[in-house]
Amino acid sequence: MQCPHFDAGRCRSCALMGVPYAEQLTRADAEVRGQLSAHLRQAETVGGDALPETRWEAPFASAESGFRNKAKLVVTGTAAAPRLGILDPNQHPKHHDGTGHDLRDCGLYAPGMQTVFDAVARSISRAGLTPYHVGARTGELKNVIVTLSPDAECMVRFVLRSTAELDALRAEVPTLRGELAAAGVPAVVVTANLLPAHVALPEGEQEIPLAGDRTLTMRLNGIGLRLRPQGFFQTNTAVASALYADAAQWVDEASSGEHGVAVRRVWDLYCGVGGFAFHLAGEDREVWGQEVSAEAVAAAQATAAALGLAHRVTFDVGDATAALSFGKPSSPDTLSFGKESDSGALSFGKESSPDTLSRTTPQTAPDEAPDPRRGDGHAQAPDVVVVNPPRRGIGAELSVALEASGVRLVLYSSCNAKTLAQDLARMPSYRLERARVFDMFPQTAHAETLVLLRRR
Numbered sequence: 001m002q003c004p005h006f007d008a009g010r011c012r013s014c015a016l017m018g019v020p021y022a023e024q025l026t027r028a029d030a031e032v033r034g035q036l037s038a039h040l041r042q043a044e045t046v047g048g049d050a051l052p053e054t055r056w057e058a059p060f061a062s063a064e065s066g067f068r069n070k071a072k073l074v075v076t077g078t079a080a081a082p083r084l085g086i087l088d089p090n091q092h093p094k095h096h097d098g099t100g101h102d103l104r105d106c107g108l109y110a111p112g113m114q115t116v117f118d119a120v121a122r123s124i125s126r127a128g129l130t131p132y133h134v135g136a137r138t139g140e141l142k143n144v145i146v147t148l149s150p151d152a153e154c155m156v157r158f159v160l161r162s163t164a165e166l167d168a169l170r171a172e173v174p175t176l177r178g179e180l181a182a183a184g185v186p187a188v189v190v191t192a193n194l195l196p197a198h199v200a201l202p203e204g205e206q207e208i209p210l211a212g213d214r215t216l217t218m219r220l221n222g223i224g225l226r227l228r229p230q231g232f233f234q235t236n237t238a239v240a241s242a243l244y245a246d247a248a249q250w251v252d253e254a255s256s257g258e259h260g261v262a263v264r265r266v267w268d269l270y271c272g273v274g275g276f277a278f279h280l281a282g283e284d285r286e287v288w289g290q291e292v293s294a295e296a297v298a299a300a301q302a303t304a305a306a307l308g309l310a311h312r313v314t315f316d317v318g319d320a321t322a323a324l325s326f327g328k329p330s331s332p333d334t335l336s337f338g339k340e341s342d343s344g345a346l347s348f349g350k351e352s353s354p355d356t357l358s359r360t361t362p363q364t365a366p367d368e369a370p371d372p373r374r375g376d377g378h379a380q381a382p383d384v385v386v387v388n389p390p391r392r393g394i395g396a397e398l399s400v401a402l403e404a405s406g407v408r409l410v411l412y413s414s415c416n417a418k419t420l421a422q423d424l425a426r427m428p429s430y431r432l433e434r435a436r437v438f439d440m441f442p443q444t445a446h447a448e449t450l451v452l453l454r455r456r
């Protein structure tokens with residue numbers, strides 16, 4: 001892939017731009033393999049059972065362009081001539097003069113995205129929305145966030161500093177929707193998001209619905225996952241489809257044969273809108289998902305209801321790091337969460353302390369009486385736990401709890417092989433059975449890794 005913005009130094013987001021794609025894939029695979037080298041297993045015989053070496057699957061390739069389903073565009077310029085893209089990366093953020101570059105034609109975006117961007121730009125001009133100027137701290141419209149579904153429907157969110165221009169935006173929305181419907185990319189969700197603070201974040205806490213029913217359906221492998229404005233969704237739809245499909249297949253394969261693990265209960269921790277949960281939900285399986293974002297949980301519950309699965313695929317808002325600490329209720333209101341930043345860092349009101357670790361009693365936990373405060377989906381110990389945390393990994397509390405638990409299979413999907421390796425080091429009772437790199441983020445050095453761990 002070749003990019004004029006990269007070549008001109010206007011955008012440096014794609015660090016590997018210009019590196020042939022086959023080489024990017026080889027590098028990503030080698031990098032992850034290197035990070036996990038201490039955990040790769042040789043063939044061995046344990047208690048008379050022959051255990052094969054770690055099965056390292058060929059990396060899953062992405063399309064090298066046109067793969068992104070989501071755009072977070074900084075709005076600069078003027079209402080008459082808005083630019084949708086990024087702030088000039090060559091200036092220090094603290095002393096930025098507000099210059100931005102228009103990246104509507106960025107080659108990473110899925111076909112159809114630019115049609116949405118162009119219609120949004122026309123709306124900004126018609127409504128007279130003033131782009132926020134980071135240098136002068138004036139103006140209202142900070143960012144536009146667009147998500148495009150595989151069915152060519154979209155969600156458009158306008159991130160505003162205040163409600164000063166909300167009425168003008170509200171009055172413009174029907175025209176925008178009319179244009180997008182005529183162009184074949186109907187906007188099924190339009191919202192305003194408020195970000196009053198002068199901070200380099202893509203969005204704020206408050207979401208104001210302007211049109212639509214607040215859910216966009218992302219259809220992957222025939223499963224219509226509902227997405228609401230503030231819920232996380234994997235940005236590369238095709239690669240996410242392959243990731244979820246492999247996860248389901250690996251669990252099916254691990255549950256069959258001589259050493260097969262009967263899989264009746266699955267936990268999907270850090271579940272987002274339930275991508276893993278719905279792919280792993282079988283006829284005779286219960287799945288429980290836990291996630292810190294209430295919007296994502298509401299979306300996952302809407303999917304369960306729409307698919308007629310609400311009786312056996314359930315979700316709760318809560319801190320996944322404490323999910324296996326059966327001795328204590330995982331009450332969301334005992335923790336005060338900050339927002340996840342782009343880097344994936346969360347600011348927690350409370351860090352996991354030695355005290356919370358000592359209250360975790362996982363050796364006996366899976367057999368303990370179910371906590372009546374918990375719903376059916378997680379009243380009993382799971383056979384499989386899926387974890388898909390942000391870049392910081394699952395951390396000490398959850399990895400130590402998993403290590404001491406009776407859980408037979410763990411599927412760990414990670415976007416950071418370094419923290420994955422750190423977490424695996426705290427779980428020596430698990431054998432790394434299978435691994436695969438998924439190129440979720442072509443043109444960058446980042447990749448997603450799925451590993452299947454089986455208790456020795």
Ligand SMILES: C[S@@+](CC[C@H](N)C(=O)[O-])C[C@H]1O[C@@H](n2cnc3c(N)ncnc32)[C@H](O)[C@@H]1O
Nearest residue numbers: 232270271272275291292293319320388389390
């Ligand atoms: C990489 S995303 C994965 C989401 C989902 N598994 C998917 O496939 O789309 C990580 C998710 O973890 C959530 N999260 C972050 N910290 C959490 C915590 N302590 N407990 C539960 N969920 C958390 C985020 O809100 C986000 O939805």
